[in-house]
Amino acid sequence: MTLNGYKDLRHNSAYTQILPTDEHFLLNDVNLELPELQETRLYLEKGNIEAARDAFLKLIASTSRRRYYFDISDVPQLMKVVQSKYSRDQGALRDIAEADRIVQGDLPIFKEHRVVFPDNKYDWNSWLYDSSQYQLHLTRFVYLKRLSRAYCLTGNEKYAQCFNDMMEHFIDDNPVPKDGTFRGEHCTWDPLSVGVRLFQIPEAFVTFFGSASFKPEVKMKMIKSFLQHGNYVRAFHASDGNHVCMQMRGLIQVALLLPELKASSAWLDYALRELPAFIRQNVFDDGVQIEASPNYHVIVMRDLYELVSLFQRLDVEAPEIYKETLVKMLDVLIQLRTPDGQLLRFGDTDKTDEREIRNIFSTGAYLFGRGDLKYLGYEELPFALLWRFGPEAIQPYKQIVSEQPVATSADFRVGGYLVSRENWQQNAMYAAMRAGKGIGGHAHSDALSVILFAGGRELIRDSGMGLFEWNRERKYAVSTRAHNTIVVDEQDQHVRGMHWSTQQTAACKIWDIRNTGAYDYWFASHYGYTRFTDPVIHSRKVLHVKNRYWLIVDILEADKDHKVEQYFHLPTGDVIGDWKTCRIRTNDPEANVMLVFPEQKAEDAQLVIESGLNYRLGKYEVSPVVKRTIQAAGRTILETLIVPYGKEVPVLEVTRLPVHRNESSLTRQEVTALQISGEGWMDEICLSHDSVEVATFLDHTGNPVAESLLPSPVQEEEIRFGQKRYQDDLIFRRV
Secondary structure, three states: OOOOOHHHHOOOOOOEEOOOOHHHHHHHOEOOOOHHHHHHHHHHHOOOHHHHHHHHHHHHHOOOOOOOOOOHHHHHHHHHHHHHHOOOOHHHHHHHHHHHHHHOOEEEOOOOOEEEOHHHOOOOOOOEOOEHHHHHHHOOOOOHHHHHHHHHHHOOHHHHHHHHHHHHHHHHHOOEEOOOOOOOOOOOOOHHHHHHHHHHOHHHHHHHOOOOOOOHHHHHHHHHHHHHHHHHHHHHOOOOHHHHHHHHHHHHHHHHHOOOEHHHHHHHHHHHHHHHHHHHHHEOOOOOEOOOOHHHHHHHHHHHHHHHHHHHHHOOOOOOHHHHHHHHHHHHHHHHEOOOOOEOOOOOOOOOOHHHHHHHHHHHHHHHOOHHHHHOOOOOOOHHHHHHHOHHHHHHHHHOOOOOOOOOEEEEOOOOEEEEEOOOOOOOOEEEEEOOOOOOOOOOOOOOOEEEEEOOEEEEOOOOOOOOOOOHHHHHHHOHHHOOOEEEOOEOOOOOOOOOOOOOOOOEEEEEEEEOOOEEEEEEEEOHHHHOOOOOEEEEEEEEEOOOEEEEEEEEEOOOOEEEEEEEEOOOOOEEEEOOOOEEEEOOOOOEEEEEOOOOOOOOOEEEEEEEEEEEOOEEEEEEEEEEEEEEOOEEEEEEEEEEEOOOOOOOEEEEOOEEEOOEEOOOOOEEEEEEEEOOEEEEEEEEOOOOOHHHHEOOOOOEOOHHHOOOOOOOOOEEEOOEEEOOOEEEEEO
8 A cells, every 4th residue: 555645735725835926915914004014005905926925025125123143135245255254265255166066956865875866956845865854854955055155255146046046946846735734755745854844944045035936926925934934833733842843943943033924923922932842851950862862962052142142232131041051061962072073973873073063152152152172173263154153253363362161071970971081182092881861762872881982982882762653674773782891691770662752761770970180980771671570770980091901890780690791982993802811802993992801701701803894874783792791680890991002012910819808808799909001100999899789879769769858878897908908899909
């Protein structure tokens, strides 16, 4: 049976409706009571529809009202500034090159993929490549700003003509649905894409409005289509997640762009009233976006900084929650920026254009006058920000003094990001771990997973987001085994009901965090496997010894026998395994990592290298995965030493040390005590595993207890480690 969707039914009048006539639109959808519309009203009364239309368009082009980040009347001056100050800017030159391809029908869409329409015969509704995401991004028109910016840089009317023709074709070929029949379908009129168009198209609309190539007939089509878009979003917007923030932003922007529409005041009142609650719903108190994905953290943050900028420009009164939340999210983003200038790739996060990340930091620097944000952005106001802040921002931005961020460690305990970096240099050691809840389908089953960098390279890497089709590859990408953590009994940490409508990720508890000049330390547990008949609690301790190594100790608590699989995902390339010493290392010309499994015995666990999938920019590639498997009951301890290095394989010795309590030797289940030595250095580490009763996080019903009701950590009995006595569950000393 063939199921018809929007593509097949879009020209069927039973499902869609065409644009109203100019006369019907002006008489019924425009607020003719406004004094500034008197001329339009008089022409309508005389029956001169074309003159009424022209009067309406002339009003929009006038300086009587601010509508956008810049006004239509500002465009000539904007062109002079960009041509005199940015004509050789790399970002500007890229926009011209991209715009030239777009004029030829060669459009950029998603994940570095493109689609070519010979002779500009656009097909807006066909499946592209291997995912519906490509068609959606085609119709969200992110690329239109390339045309408008190239126009300002060159004055070439071909860009305006391309915009005019493209918009007319799109509107004629994609009439609005009469109701919500297609709202759940990935199609041109899915409510998210509609909301995105409301804030992606206006820059080009405003820029080209004064061009002779932008025809009055097409201007009116666009304005009427904006009305249909706004009504559709108002009727069918989401109720949670990042979608609703984008949709409310779009509704606000179109209401401010076209206040002459009767619907605009109601749209604006509604979106301004509702959006603060949606922001609170989307962002935890610590500033982390709820979906456990740095990518979607940026997406929601983008809505905030775009609106804060627009509100300032148009003198719109808005509650402080916009700025307050934006500041928190920027503070989080500072730590989620990896040494290679990318976003930390937890959850649905892919490789990102470093320039876009720097633009965000520059935006924050300008809005709040912060030197630490400028340090991560640009020294001069970037070309892309000129279209939000105008030429008047160039000098004030230049005067902000760049300052290196101070903090090299951070913990966001609600959102669940733990971050430690050696310093702020590109080749620095950097570690991050997930230890908090994620809500929604963009969160992966990745509790206690780590990502590790050194030498400017991601050495222990996340498998990536995958394409959003619910297929074998996507199911792998969101699974626990696709992350650097533990799988028990071949089950994911949390059960996904459906692809997007799913329960939140495994509950986590952070027990201890310590930050010193020599090391940072985390101790956390997750409770996803307590759903088993025989509950299993997985705890992980991570010791980041700066400029040397990471020590990871996994602790599993259960009564009965379980299969435990530990995964570490390595960069694509050669891997060398020394099975006698249980050491596995990469073989890159520049930056490498070695995994050491102290006193690993064949009868204790199976150690193998297998193939996994790694997703980057729309493509899957096979990458090596180190898997350690053990069948055990009771308390199980897995220790892993991870050592970054350059070209030369380091000489490393790992020795287990004795620890005594009341003159009795402690076992490996009670304590991890190691001496780790390299060329010219030696460390001794002792981690006691009995200081916290991790099971007390849950009550007898299986729910987390209130923080105030948790028992205090067990007072450590005195232990003898080496020649000294201690009362602490973490001992680190350099010999």
